[in-house]
Amino acid sequence: MIRFSFLKSGDRQRSQQRPSGAEEPLQNRSLRGQIMANSGQKVVLITGCSSGIGLRIAVTLARDEKKRYHVIATMRDLKKKDKLVEAAGDAYGKTLMLLPLDVCSDESVRQCIDNVKDRHIDILINNAGVGLLGPLESISIEEMKRVFETNFFGVVRMIKEVMPDMKKRRSGHIVVMSSVMGLQGVVFNDVYTASKFAMEGFCESMAVQLMKFNIRLSMIEPGPVHTEFETKMMEDVAKMEYPGADADTVRYFKDVYLPSSIDIFEAMGQTPEDIANCTKKVIESNSPRFRNLTNSLYTPIVALKYADETGGLSVNTFYNLLFNFGPLMHITMSILKCLTCSCLRRRTISPN
Numbered sequence: 263m264i265r266f267s268f269l270k271s272g273d274r275q276r277s278q279q280r281p282s283g284a285e286e287p288l289q290n291r292s293l294r295g296q297i298m299a300n301s302g303q304k305v306v307l308i309t310g311c312s313s314g315i316g317l318r319i320a321v322t323l324a325r326d327e328k329k330r331y332h333v334i335a336t337m338r339d340l341k342k343k344d345k346l347v348e349a350a351g352d353a354y355g356k357t358l359m360l361l362p363l364d365v366c367s368d369e370s371v372r373q374c375i376d377n378v379k380d381r382h383i384d385i386l387i388n389n390a391g392v393g394l395l396g397p398l399e400s401i402s403i404e405e406m407k408r409v410f411e412t413n414f415f416g417v418v419r420m421i422k423e424v425m426p427d428m429k430k431r432r433s434g435h436i437v438v439m440s441s442v443m444g445l446q447g448v449v450f451n452d453v454y455t456a457s458k459f460a461m462e463g464f465c466e467s468m469a470v471q472l473m474k475f476n477i478r479l480s481m482i483e484p485g486p487v488h489t490e491f492e493t494k495m496m497e498d499v500a501k502m503e504y505p506g507a508d509a510d511t512v513r514y515f516k517d518v519y520l521p522s523s524i525d526i527f528e529a530m531g532q533t534p535e536d537i538a539n540c541t542k543k544v545i546e547s548n549s550p551r552f553r554n555l556t557n558s559l560y561t562p563i564v565a566l567k568y569a570d571e572t573g574g575l576s577v578n579t580f581y582n583l584l585f586n587f588g589p590l591m592h593i594t595m596s597i598l599k600c601l602t603c604s605c606l607r608r609r610t611i612s613p614n
C-alpha cells in the first residue's frame with residue numbers, strides 16, 4: 263500500500279485570541295486580533311497550502327494584478343510555510359495571510375474561522391487531501407478512515423462551519439478540489455476514489471439547497487498533476503511489501519498498473535499552475551459551472567463512463583488498456599507525450 267501525501271496537505275464562543283502558531287503581520291489584524299481584508303477585496307480561504315495545488319492557488323490569487331483577493335492560506339503545520347512565503351514574494355503580509363488549520367479537527371476549523379473578521383469568507387476553497395494507493399488487502403481500515411476523515415469529512419466540516427454565515431449574507435462561493443477519480447474509478451485507487459465519490463455525492467446534493475441562498479458550489483476535477491504525489495509514490499513503492507496481498511495481485515499492481523500510471527502522468531500530467539489558473543477562472547466566472555474538468559486530454563477517458571450507463575464501456579476499456587494492450591498504451595502515451603511536448607512545438611514553429 264502506498265500513502266501519498268496529497269497525493270503528495272475551544273468552545274463555540276467567538277474566539278478573540280490569535281490562533282496558536284499563527285504568524286500574521288500586524289497590519290493585517292484588527293484590534294481584536296482577527297484577520298481583516300481591505301474593503302472591496304474578496305476574502306478567500308484555502309485549505310492545504312503547504313505544497314502543490316493549494317500553494318499555487320494561494321499565490322496566484324494573492325498576486326492578482328488588480329489585488330481583488332485577500333487570501334487566507336491555511337495549513338496544518340505552519341512550520342511548512344517557507345515554500346509558500348517565498349513563492350508569494352511581496353504579496354505575503356499584504357494580500358496573503360497564514361492561519362493554522364487541520365481539516366480533521368473540529369476545534370482547529372472553528373478556531374480558524376473565528377479568527378477571520380466577522381467570520382466573513384466570500385470564497386472557500388477546499389483543497390486539502392490525501393491519497394491512498396495499493397492492493398486493498400494491505401490497507402488497514404484505520405488508514406482508510408484517515409483518508410475519509412480528510413477528503414470527505416474535512417470538506418463537510420469546513421462547509422458546515424462557513425455555510426451558515428454565507429446563508430445569512432445570501433452570498434458566497436464554495437470550491438471543492440475533487441478529481442477525475444471522483445467521477446470514475448481507477449484500479450488500485452479504490453479507497454481514494456471512494457472518498458472523492460462521497461464528496462461528489464455530498465456536493466451535488468448540497469448545490470441545490472445552496473443555490474436557493476445564492477451560494478455557488480463548484481467542483482474542480484483534475485486528472486494527474488505533478489505534485490509531491492509522484493515522487494512520494496515511487497519512493498513508497500520501492501519500500502513497500504504489501505502484507506496480506508497475494509503474489510499475483512502485487513505483480514499486477516507493481517508491474518502492470520504502476521508503469522501505466524507513470525506513462526499517464528508523463529503524457530498528460532498538468533502543473534499546479536494549470537489547476538490554479540482553472541480555479542481562478544471558475545471563481546471569476548459570472549455563472550460558474552458545477553463540474554470543471556481541467557485536462558482536455560483526460561476528458562475522453564471520463565466520457566467513457568457517461569457514454570454507457572451500464573458502466574461496461576468504462577470497466578472493459580480500462581481492463582483492456584491495462585491487461586491486454588499495455589504495450590500499445592505505452593506507445594500511445596509516448597506519442598501523446600511527444601505531441602504535447604513544447605520542445606517538438608518549438609522545433610517545428612521556430613524559424614531557426
Ligand SMILES: NC(=O)C1=CN([C@@H]2O[C@H](COP(=O)(O)OP(=O)(O)OC[C@H]3O[C@@H](n4cnc5c(N)ncnc54)[C@H](OP(=O)(O)O)[C@@H]3O)[C@@H](O)[C@H]2O)C=CC1
Nearest residue numbers: 267268269270271310312314315364365390391441487489
Ligand atoms: N496531484 C494530483 O494528481 C491530483 C490531486 N488532486 C487533489 O488536489 C488536492 C491537493 O493535492 P496536491 O496538491 O496534489 O498534493 P500535496 O500533497 O502537494 O498537497 C496536499 C495538501 O493537503 C494538506 N493536508 C493533508 N491533510 C491535511 C489536513 N488534515 N488538514 C489540512 N491540510 C491537510 C497537505 O498538508 P501537509 O503538508 O501538512 O501534509 C498539503 O498541503 C487534493 O485534494 C487531491 O486529492 C486531484 C486530482 C489530481
Ligand SMILES: CC1=C(/C=C/C(C)=C/C=C/C(C)=C/C=O)C(C)(C)CCC1
Nearest residue numbers: 441443448485486522523526580583584
Ligand atoms: C486512465 C487509465 C489509467 C490510469 C489513470 C490514472 C493514473 C489517473 C490518475 C489520476 C489522478 C492522479 C487523480 C488524482 O486525484 C490506467 C488505470 C492506468 C489504465 C486505464 C486507463
